[in-house]
Amino acid sequence: MSPKHAAPEPGAVDGSAPPPQLTKNQLTKNPAPTPVAADDDKLDGTVWRIAGVVVLGAIMSILDVTVVSVALPTFQTTFDASYATVAWTMTGYTLALATVIPLTGWAADRFGTKRLYMLALTLFLLGSIACGLAWSIESLIAFRVLQGLGGGMLMPLGMTIMTHAAGPHRIGRVMAVLGVPMLLGPIFGPILGGWLIETASWHWIFFINVPIGIVALIAAWRVLAKDEPSPSESFDFVGMLLLSPGLALFLFGVSTIPEEGTFASAKVIIPLVVGLLLMTGFVFHALRRQDHPLIDLHLFKRKQMSVSVITMSLFAIAFFGAMLLLPTYFIQVREESTLTAGLLLAPQGIGAMLTMPIAGRLTDKMGPGKFVITGLFLILIGMSVFTQISSTTPIPLLLGALFINGLGMGMTMMPIMTAALATLRHAEVARGSTLMNIVQQSAASVGTAVMSVILTNQFLSKPAIQAAKAAQENPAAMANVPPDVLAQAKAQVQEQMAEAFGTTFWVALAILVVTLIPAFMLPRKARETVGEEPAAPVVLH
Template identity: 70%
Template sequence: MTTPPDNLTSAEEPAAPDRLDAAVYRTAGVVVLGAIMAILDVTVVGVAIPTFQSTFETSYAIAAWTMTGYTLALATVIPLTGWAADRFGTKRLYMLAITLFVLGSVLCSFAWDITSLITFRVLQGLGGGMLMPLGMTIMTRAAGPSRIGRVMAVLGIPMLLGPICGPILGGWLIESASWHWIFLINVPIGILALIAAFIIFPRDRPSPSESFDFVGMLLLSPGLALFLFGVSSIPEMGTVASARVLIPAVIGLVLVLAFVRHALRTEQPLIDLRLLGRNRNLAVAVATMLLFAMAFFGAGLLLPSYFLQVRGETTLQAGFLLVPQGLGAMISMPIAGRLVDRIGPGKIVLTGVALISLTMAVFTQVHADTPYPLLLGALFVMGLGMGATMMPVMTAAMATLTDHEVARGSTLMNIVNQTAGSIGTAIMSVVLTNLLDNQQYAQAAIASRFDPRIAAQLPPEALNDGFEQAARAFGHTFTVALVLIVATLIPASFLPRRKVTPPIPAEGAAPVVVH
């Protein structure tokens, strides 16, 4: 099978065989390689924040901006990806994204202070932000809409390997080499992905007819960046009622709302929000992803912190303890991908969200001595639920889009995913911090894990009480995540529960939405 060119419409696309063929798998290999590089880098750098803090003699809050700056760069560049993919072609843009990411990685390894490191992380984010939406676009066009469920399952591989391998790889590189290698390791992977993309991806045939929405860019990209800057500052400031939180968040929200008004009135907006009105499946998928990402990625912050701070595990041990979650997702994701192509995403997603809800309920009851078999079993079941939720929701969003709409639809879903994940992380951070501050011995007990002198100053009873108080603070924070994931069942219940037939609209006609 020859991979269809970028400008092939759904009506012109040849009938695809039921199974993914060798050409699609080759394309998938390149896309997964780039996505693994970007997603793995996020989790690896998260492990290295305490190292940055000690190396550059700065506070944890400032060192954490190595993560936040990357996120803000992602938010800035993602809205441009859909237009740029149509205008310049996915192959060229994908290769540019990898080049920026690798260049940023090399510069990060040569950072001389925390300011330069944060700056170079922003450059990395400009490349990394384009990789996932471009990968979704390339894979959807290569495989055809009838096999989109299995395509999304393939794209889920990096999301599995990131949480599994990131903490382990980061801990090992820092302990055996130095922090520089968490960035330098991207260089050979990036070069390999760049060469593979040049050889394997089909030649670009861009559609330069659409004009660029400069007004939309000036509203949405700064708006998202300012809003996420304000939200990301909440844990550091400890309260929402802070000028550093409120001013950028409010200005950013106003700019985003102005973009919404602009996008609904202009003929060729940066992100076509009218797709949500025309396509019920996309609208429901966006609502589902919004709640799911807030709950799941927010809770993802809590799990390693519980193992590190309450149970006293090392970074490497905490990484290994999270492996069951990835294994569960690795089992369920390919199965879910096949089933979605046959029976639609609705029943699959509802099952996945229900499994995650059950395990969140388990984590709301954690103590300082909760048996590890119970925790690891719950993580495995949570992984099963994640594999049956995230990529099937993406499938529901993409399955009824025409070829021309795929780049814009994938961009919209990635914006929602990134923004909701950042909001969920901030919410969980604030709730957990406030709960810990209200406990008499919790903070001292956690500090004793990293400073033996504190442990020597506290009587054993106070230390044990402190760890139990800290564990209960984690449990109460998991309750917030549980409420959000249960709320996800509401929009998920409106996802299609039958096989979704891809639309083949006439030239210039609105897409047909099949429920």
């Protein structure tokens, strides 16, 4: 959501303030509905039809994050690229998501939610088709960015559309509807991706979006209300031009370290320095700009917001970066099919599905700190199993660790978001939601880049892996090698690959331990409210 999704000006704490999802312009066209009785808060047929349109878009956006995770080894083989390079198909997508989140609210007022939603669907569809037709890893990464620009708008726009249709008194039911793809995506995404790669080809993990997107476009055209756009408040284009390229250049520099083999390379240092300068420039710009900055850094004056941002950043870097490695482990080390790898990841999604709704309901009553700390300890238990991973680790043990990880993740994400927004005024909640969602997406991108760099460096340091790579490039030299020697060499390669994964998981574990420090600063008691209820957070991914 954009910072402008707050009706009153900063400082207004009037209990009658509209929810932050509605902007000034949108409120004049969509006035808040009259309060209704408690037994009259069910979603009617019209709202359910709109929900169907929104969920279709959300499913495509969220599934495309998880579907691609099992395809990374396939991309390595198909395009003869390193893991750090193919990981950019994930990093570029999530960076694009983060880039358009703050733009969406401003553009919704300027052009109308229906038009913008259909534009987002169209961008996502065109990006999907282009990804399926990609001829190189560079073109695939570029098309994933295009796809992410469309996908990033679908969830915040869907929240705005649903809030307008259902009214603020039914926001809980709206969040429940939009939560379905969030919970099911991590379970079915890897399975769907693995099945499509096994039965068809990697191209179809992108082409599958075409029929779904066409149905969503037709449904949006027929179901969504006609737009009445009006002039909107200014958008921080300077901030966007500083922050987005800055973060992208910084991550590009980090991701280039393995292929250069050293930090002291112009291809590494130049983008790193330029990226840091751009991000530093954004900080000064955002602190000076009082009128709708891209990210409202003044919110860091709130201690609880600062602590939550630090906790979310460290958690997302460690957890999402590390979990992206598992499909590659199952496929390259255990020689499982892509479909089997997807199925093996399901316990984590199931664990999150069990605890996320419970944590979401009880956080307000018991305080977010208790859930976040408990969730982090569960993840530490699960992650410690992966630090000891080998080429023969029992699969049931790994599945159990994944399930524990999922339980912990479900108890961590929503409570951190709630802790960040709990002490903000109504006028600040939308800006806080924007900040937290950008932090989450950007930190996940950083985690993907960092973990892929560490894993690639570990591969480069293993002699058996390098010898096997050299042998693949010269198959004639392997023609007279006895089969038993080849089998022994293969087992040695797999074991060294497993060691590389284990070392990378150790790094993730260390970051999670550090995450406990800010987590202990989160409130561990129920928030007391006086005169008004805390506004519901807007969680995008």
